[in-house]
Amino acid sequence: MEAEATVQPLISIAPAVQNNINAKFIMLDKGRTTVEWNTKTCLSLVADDTAAVHFQLWGDECEAFEPGDILLLSNGIFSSSSGRSNNNHHHVLRAGKRGKAEKVGEFAMVFVETPNLSEILWGSDPKDSRKYVQQAVISPYSTIFRPVI
Amino acid sequence: MVSKLIQISNHEAENPLDITLREAFSLLERKLRPPFPLSIPTxxxxxxxxxAILYGILCEPHLAKVHIKHLHGIITDGYQYFTSLLVKIVNELYVKLVEPVKRQxxxxxHEMVNVSAVGFDGLLVALLRQIVGGDFGEENLHLCFEMVNLFSSKWFYLLEEEPLVLTGALYVFLRLLTDHFRVSNIPNMESxxxxxxxxxxxMLRYNFSLCLKIGRDLVRLLQDLVRVPQFCAVLKDMLYNPSAFRVDGFTDISQLYNTPTPRWYFSLRLTPEMESQLTFLLTRVKFGSQKRYQVWFAKKFLVLPERNAVIIDIVRFICCAHHSPNDVIRSGIIPRWAVIGWLLKSNMKNYVEANTKLALFYDWLFFDEKVDDIMNIEPAILLMVHSIPEYIDITNSLLEFLFILLDNYDPERKEILHRGISAAFNAIVRKHMVQSLDIFASNMIYPILKExxxxxxxxAVPEAQHQSRNIKLAS
Incomplete structure (x- = not known):
């Protein structure tokens, strides 16, 4: 419950090397589980009422969460997808080794599917090279998980 | 300390209610064994x-007798707080409770009923709502058995103390029976x-005056049981021999027709989880963004063919018990009629579809502005109007069904039905619920229905003279 007070809206997150993202969101869609380097991973689409993003599930997280679940992420990380070495543009959110994702509810959360932070081209900030800024929008909506209309 | 109360799956957050109970128990565990202190607590x-005692009773069945004695000894509020905790557990955690806890x-x-705990009626209602319609699994049927057993064994006591809860149980069991009579090959179903x-x-034979409190939906439920001889006999007496019930003043079934069913009954056939998801959909989700929610709701509650008979109860609930406030109506939230339209498009068995349409129109049949709420008839007219032209099959099938009801629902009292349906249209026009009924003049409406x-x-609607003329001209 304590984490509730400190969750940040998804729209405010930017890529970083730190595990410092606390957010609450609803899972909208889930892809197929694949095994890479002996680890199960699965890409999903999650969103809150400010933005959507691709959330990467690891190990038994792949079976634990289903679309419609509301998740609380503590100490998560938003960085370029490690599973796709040939695609540095694709940034995904994940719990990482130091973070934790837990199911805290179902259904009762409003969301938007655009902007999608994983469909944005991020580049380093000319003023502060340690920071990332949005350079271009690749697509307003997820190109992997299509909106359901 | 791991929860002994509920099953928590991998990657699921702990439950706050479970935590508070567990913490109280571990804090006071040593004081829960005799000799009990005599000091008066703050x-x-x-x-x-x-x-702490509640957690002990539920999770330490072998010590339950000690704990309950302790409880009886310390109670100073007529068990009000204790019962409220129980209701919270049932509403929020019942599905997750481990099996031995459910038994406890x-x-x-039973104990709370025996001591006449303040609020025990609310506890019985909460448990009744956990019985899932169309679920023939062992656990769910066991809960049915436990509840009908409780209501039957405490009959006289409940009649004296909380008669209204008996009418709630009657509503629930009549509704469950319609599902239970439709299945075979399920162990113990017969008993x-x-x-x-x-x-x-x-209830019906010996306490009919109490049953009258349910109002018109009592007839709706009984009619669905007409193939069962003892219920057919009750219905026949209601229609042709009302004096059989020996209730002063009950002389005709139309007295029931004319009594709108209080809202409370409709929530009894929805689990709290189902109700809260529906309420979320109808108060927070924008029209146009509902698709994903509908998929999740259907996957959770309607996916099995035998489960989707609950659509009948959902439609009744939406029409009569969920009336959106004006600010919600104006804010672009998905309207009630659209949710019902979606439900009607589910893959339903014929009898479920017919009963769903009946649920939608039921208050039309007996509508009387003096006693009926116009919001109960709103979803049906808006669904018919908004389905033109894109979903014209819905408009035609609903309109057709309305006339089938008028002709067949109670042929001997057709006059009452005619009056009700006319009054409904009259109110719709006068209250400007739809801009105009002219839309029914569309060439896409079957000519016979238009006529x-x-x-x-x-x-029926002198105010709508020009409109009815249009409809006639167009036909």
Whole structure:
């Protein structure tokens, strides 16, 4: 419950090397589980009422969460997808080794599917090279998980 | 300390209610064994002790007798706080409770009835709502059995103390019986059906004046059981021999027709989880963004063919018990009629579809502005109007069904139905619920329906004279 007070809206997150993202969101869609380097991973689409993003599930997280679940992420990380070495543009959110994702509810959360932070081209900030800024929008909506209309 | 109360799956957050109970128990565990202290607790200590004992009773069945004695000894509020905790557990955690805890919960419920705990009626209602319609799984049927057993064994006591809760149980078991009579090859179903039937028939035959409180939906439920001889006999007496019930003043079934069913009954056939998801959909989700929610709701509650009979109860609930406030209506939230339209498009068996349409139109049949809420008839008219032209098959099938009801629902009292449906259209026009009924003049409406509607409106809605003329001209 304590984490509730400190969750940040998804729209405010930017890529970083730190595990410092606390957010609450609803899972909208889930892809197929694949095994890479002996680890199960699965890409999903999650969103809150400010933005959507691709959330990467690891190990038994792949079976634990289903679309419609509301998740609380503590100490998560938003960085370029490690599973796709040939695609540095694709940034995904994940719990990482130091973070934790837990199911805290179902259904009762409003969301938007655009902007999608994983469909944005991020580049380093000319003023502060340690920071990332949005350079271009690749697509307003997820190109992997299509909106359901 | 791991929870002994509920099953928590991998990657699922702990439950706050479970935590408070567990913490109270581990804090006070040593004081839960005799000899018990005689000191008078403060309010906070009292509540903590209530929580600790509750956790003890539910999770330490072998010590339940010690704990309950302790409880009886410390109670100073007529069990009000204790019962409120139980209701919270049932509403929020029932599905997750581990099996032995569910058994203890039923035992404790009997105890709470025995001591006449403040709020025990609310506890019984909460448990009734956990019985899932169309679920023939062993656990769910066991809960049915426990509840019908409780209501039957505490019959006289409940009649004296909380008669209204008996009418709630009657509503629930009549509705469950319609599902239970439609299945075969389920172990122990026959004996369960017999217990449920005996309870309902006993209510109807010996406490009919109490049953009248349910209002018109009592007839709706009974009609769905017309193939069962003892219920057919009750219905026949209601129609042709009302004096059989020996209730002064009950002389005709139309007295029931004319009594709108209080909202409370409709929530009884929805689990709290289902109700809260529906309420979220109808108060927070924008029209146009509902698709994903509908998929999740259907996957959770309607996916099995035998489960989707609950759509009948959902439609009744939406029409009569969920009335959106004006600010919600104006804010682009998905309207009630659109949710019902979606439900009607589910893959339903024929009898479920017919009963769903009946649920949608039921208040039309007996509408009287003096006693009926116009919001109950709103979803049906808006669904018919908004389905033109894109979903014209819905408009035609609903309009057709309305006339089938008018002709067949109770042929001997057709006049009442005619008056009700006419009054409904009249109110719709006068309250400007739709801009105009002219839309029914569309060429896409079956000519025969258009003709009948035009005729009905000409007599029913003097204010809508020009509209009915249009409909007639167009036909």
């Amino acid at each position: 309010k906070e200590e009292y509540q903590n002790l209530n929580r 919960l039923i035992w404790l419920t 369960l059906r017999k217990m449920e039937s005996d309870f309902c028939v006993r 009948r509607l035009g005729k009905l409106l000409r007599h």
